[in-house]
Amino acid sequence: MKKTLNYLIVFLLISVIVVSGCSSNTESTGGNDNGKEGSEKTSLVIAQSADITTLDPQNSLSTNGDRVFRNMFSRLFSRDSKMEIQPELVEKYENIDDVTWQFKLKEGVTFHNGDPLTAEDVKFSLERVMNDESLKEYPYFTQIKEVNSIDELTVEIVTDGPMPTLLRLLAKSGADVIPKKYFEEMGLEEFQKNPIGSGPYKYVDWKRDDRVVLEAYNDYFGDKPKWKEVVVRAIPESSTRVGELLTGGVDIATDIPPNEWDRVNGESGISLINGDTTRVMLLMLRHTEGTVTADPKVREAIDLAINEQAIVDSVLKGTAVPVQSRVPEGVLGSNPDLYDSYAYDLEKAKKLLAEAGYKDGLELTFTAPKGRYPLDGEVAQLVASMLGEAGIKVNLQLLESSAFLDVYNSKSNKELIMIGLADGLLDASYSLVHYTKERAAGQTDYYNEEVEKLFHDAGRNLNEDERVKQYQKIQEIVAEERPHIFLFQQGANYGVSDNVQFEPRLDEVINFSDITLK
Amino acid sequence: MKKYLLRRFLQIIPVLFIITFVVFVLVYLAGDPVSLMLPEDASEADREALREALGLNEPFVYQYFHFIGDLITGNFGTSFRYNQEALPLVLERLPATFELAAASMLVAIIIAIPLGIYSAKKRNSFIDLFITGGSVLGKAMPNFWLGIMLILLLAVNYQLFPVSGRGSVMHMVLPAITLGTGIAAEMTRLIRSSMLEILNQDYIRTAKSKGASEMSVVFKHAFRNSLIPVVTIMGLQVSHLVSGALITETVFSWPGLGLLLVQAVNGRDMAVVQAAVFVIAILVIVVNLLTDIVYRVLDPRINYS
Numbered sequence: 075m076k077k078t079l080n081y082l083i084v085f086l087l088i089s090v091i092v093v094s095g096c097s098s099n100t101e102s103t104g105g106n107d108n109g110k111e112g113s114e115k116t117s118l119v120i121a122q123s124a125d126i127t128t129l130d131p132q133n134s135l136s137t138n139g140d141r142v143f144r145n146m147f148s149r150l151f152s153r154d155s156k157m158e159i160q161p162e163l164v165e166k167y168e169n170i171d172d173v174t175w176q177f178k179l180k181e182g183v184t185f186h187n188g189d190p191l192t193a194e195d196v197k198f199s200l201e202r203v204m205n206d207e208s209l210k211e212y213p214y215f216t217q218i219k220e221v222n223s224i225d226e227l228t229v230e231i232v233t234d235g236p237m238p239t240l241l242r243l244l245a246k247s248g249a250d251v252i253p254k255k256y257f258e259e260m261g262l263e264e265f266q267k268n269p270i271g272s273g274p275y276k277y278v279d280w281k282r283d284d285r286v287v288l289e290a291y292n293d294y295f296g297d298k299p300k301w302k303e304v305v306v307r308a309i310p311e312s313s314t315r316v317g318e319l320l321t322g323g324v325d326i327a328t329d330i331p332p333n334e335w336d337r338v339n340g341e342s343g344i345s346l347i348n349g350d351t352t353r354v355m356l357l358m359l360r361h362t363e364g365t366v367t368a369d370p371k372v373r374e375a376i377d378l379a380i381n382e383q384a385i386v387d388s389v390l391k392g393t394a395v396p397v398q399s400r401v402p403e404g405v406l407g408s409n410p411d412l413y414d415s416y417a418y419d420l421e422k423a424k425k426l427l428a429e430a431g432y433k434d435g436l437e438l439t440f441t442a443p444k445g446r447y448p449l450d451g452e453v454a455q456l457v458a459s460m461l462g463e464a465g466i467k468v469n470l471q472l473l474e475s476s477a478f479l480d481v482y483n484s485k486s487n488k489e490l491i492m493i494g495l496a497d498g499l500l501d502a503s504y505s506l507v508h509y510t511k512e513r514a515a516g517q518t519d520y521y522n523e524e525v526e527k528l529f530h531d532a533g534r535n536l537n538e539d540e541r542v543k544q545y546q547k548i549q550e551i552v553a554e555e556r557p558h559i560f561l562f563q564q565g566a567n568y569g570v571s572d573n574v575q576f577e578p579r580l581d582e583v584i585n586f587s588d589i590t591l592k
Numbered sequence: 593m594k595k596y597l598l599r600r601f602l603q604i605i606p607v608l609f610i611i612t613f614v615v616f617v618l619v620y621l622a623g624d625p626v627s628l629m630l631p632e633d634a635s636e637a638d639r640e641a642l643r644e645a646l647g648l649n650e651p652f653v654y655q656y657f658h659f660i661g662d663l664i665t666g667n668f669g670t671s672f673r674y675n676q677e678a679l680p681l682v683l684e685r686l687p688a689t690f691e692l693a694a695a696s697m698l699v700a701i702i703i704a705i706p707l708g709i710y711s712a713k714k715r716n717s718f719i720d721l722f723i724t725g726g727s728v729l730g731k732a733m734p735n736f737w738l739g740i741m742l743i744l745l746l747a748v749n750y751q752l753f754p755v756s757g758r759g760s761v762m763h764m765v766l767p768a769i770t771l772g773t774g775i776a777a778e779m780t781r782l783i784r785s786s787m788l789e790i791l792n793q794d795y796i797r798t799a800k801s802k803g804a805s806e807m808s809v810v811f812k813h814a815f816r817n818s819l820i821p822v823v824t825i826m827g828l829q830v831s832h833l834v835s836g837a838l839i840t841e842t843v844f845s846w847p848g849l850g851l852l853l854v855q856a857v858n859g860r861d862m863a864v865v866q867a868a869v870f871v872i873a874i875l876v877i878v879v880n881l882l883t884d885i886v887y888r889v890l891d892p893r894i895n896y897s
Contacts, residue, residue: 127673127674127675128674128675128676130675133675135629135630207641207642207644207645208642208645208646210629210642212642213630213634213635213638213641262675263676266675266676281758281847282681282684282685282847282852283845283847283851283852283855284757284758284845284847307757307845308845309756309757309845310842310845310851311740311756311842311843311844311845313740314740314743314755314756314843314844314845317743317744317747317748317755318756320748321751321755323755323756476622476623476627476628476858476860477623479627479628479632480623480624482627482632483624483627483636483639494632495632495633496631496633498633504633505633508633513635
């Protein structure tokens, strides 16, 4: 009998050793030179709360993915740290007429396999994303009508009408240039096993739900990459991310939830750094005939009953900014009058409700997500209790993320629904489309003829100053008519080792070469 | 025995068929995967276009038979989330899952066997009470709590082990202890009660009276006979471990099957859910079969014919 038992134990021991032996080559774990004295740190480790899901930059559509792709691939344009558009692959460009743009590419740009980057690669990449409906980035590129390669380094883009957002789109995720020849030879499946771009860092390895490893591409056409190796790890559990930060296993950890803030701030050697995002938490109000919120007085009362500053200070510990617009500062077309401001007047709210005929109070249904955004459930409960103080009885429907999305997407929400909306293009057109009749139908049922006209005029207006004014005007009208009531601009919270210098960006992208040793 | 094995193998077919049907219906009923793939801002037209491109606008019956047709040829379809074939995605997780399962089982055995036997031998002593109490505690401790505590103590404070990830043997220690203690607790109690029952049997008294040594009585005569219930529990626990230890995998960022499966369920990624459940079902069936075979090795009186 002992024999059987011995066999069992030996078998288990062997299997552990064999299996771990097979995988021991994964031990090129990042941060291996972290904290070692005397040797210059050359490896950067970043921990995200979720892994990338693909190595196809045109089918990702996620912040986590963009943080990797932005460093692996190049685009015609990029955003600098102030979110201004700067040429990246482009040497110079001109607007030939309202719909035709010509771009001269920089000379000497090469992909990671040494092939030169040409106009054909740009044409191939843009045509792929504007034609393949199954790509997640496809919906954003439909305004491009054709892409022509004029000569080896000249690309012409023709849009379906005047398109003031073209350069912003060419700096957005999905506009990444992929090598035509290599991609066609390998096919998508093989390309994803060894993707090649022309960015400052080249692909080494991806272990799903574990890590992506990149290394410096020394022939990069721009500034020399700062790090020899960059590891982007996926660590879903926040306390583990903080644990790795504390032991020097990672240099930067993203998405630090509020319950970890004190711990990160209290430890020596690491700090909490707060940044902004383009995501604005807001309430959508039905203007649909027959609903209580169709009455502008009720909508105003709801707005005045909510103390946004109190929500920011108490629940979010001051890491968000109260706003009265969906377009935060830093996004083209934002209205500074509506940023860092809120309206709160409980007495007036009660008065307005009485005037609207709800002296004895009214009842409405409020749908909100729980677990989709940081502290969303707590914020919703606080909003509900604030509305309660004004005499509005709220039936709060807190839903788990996917059940919430089903309600939102099927437009089956009742009077109020809370959601956080971001802006991937960093252009007001992206956000303000919600106030057009077509997009509002079934959701808020909002319609305003002036907003409709301003939005469509701005969408084809190549004069940027005028366009900004048109968008600012829309925001003023929206703040007045309240199809949305805005709560706050959500912050982004990073835990950062004191060894490195890191500045968060509004688009939440991390350019590895912007991070330096202190 | 051969007939028995053949019958067991044939049973796999209807079991897998039923499992795939149930999973298909449940994932289908869970809702629209497209709404989770595009941002909140996407318009209905964008969602419809993606639905069409992925074949999700077809009626249920069509989608199901399409799926079964592909399945028969060994194709589980393409993952929406990863845009890659589902089965290789699942299979590449197996080494990590097996590695953790084997290490956890080893931890459990190393803890449970000596403690279980010792506690039965010293019945009602202080040590017995201590071990029995400890095993209640081991079973009651939730994995996420134990995992985080182990990280704080042994990885952050004393820096003896890495905090998370998979790589060297050292990476395996903390997750294996986290998973192994729960199993060890259950096994310790089982070995104890099973040993107690057997130590009171007549043949043990006979063995003792004929002058057999204490060690020989305990290990040769008693322990082997106490193993049948232990093997049952081990079989169940191994099935549990190979199907992925979700919480422990999440806490330690261990890229195993459990993590993949839960993310696939959350993303309503039908192809990956199906492939994962299919592979897990086969693993569970194989483990159950092996358990039955081990019964026979342990007790030759068991006859499956």
